[in-house]
Amino acid sequence: MALEVYLDLFSQPCRSVYIFAKKNNIPFDFKKVSLMEGEQYGEDFGKINMIRKAPAIRDGDFCLAESIAIMMYLAEKFGTPEHWYPSDLQKRARVNEYLSWQHMAIRMHGSKIFWVKLMIPKIMGVEVPKEKMDAALEDLNSSLTLIEEKFLQDRPFIAGEQLSLADLVAVVEVMQPVGAGVDVFEGRARLKAWRDRVREEVGAELFDEAHQDILAAQDMIKKLDASKMQGFRPKILRLFF
């Protein structure tokens, strides 16, 4: 049975897994889980990932959730090039440092912006108070500053001279607020130059293909059936307010 990868490219961790698998020519069946339509709550997906989040994979009888665990599994299984997850102790520690930091920082803050700027007002029809929006933007900015000043410094990539899993996990999160119309690169030449390097290393075509849904999000949500998102509503409002 072919490797099955459950994805929705609206999602940042799904994009990192998608780019990683494609870039490394790992053969897989793309199984779309439409998060906006609530497919993660369906019976079939529950058998793949009881956490009910994408991405997830099924490799024969083996199911795995969590993007980082998935990419590490694929890296080992398919023997991907060393630079993704270097064996050098300190380079690997740099990758791990970023992967450990990002969950509660850029991931949380970039996702929040996507919801408060786009999804909550446009889909749920709930006005976001200005002070909440300002605080969310401030949190996002503090994470972007840390990416530039702590994780990149004067290096081309997070772990040094070469692209690693850390850059991939970072770039998909940095792109999420862009989908909501926030120009995260304004006044951030170092961040923009790094994004351009990551895009070039990954391949512009693949990078752009993976991001086309999120970058079209402002148009796409006009076509979304908001009634299918009612399951989300209490959870999202609880998360962000």
Ligand SMILES: N[C@@H](CCC(=O)N[C@@H](CS)C(=O)NCC(=O)O)C(=O)O
């Ligand atoms: N830590 C997980 C996060 C996965 C996650 O939060 N996925 C979101 C999309 S970005 C999801 O499936 N959300 C659906 C829901 O919460 O109902 C990973 O890295 O894979």
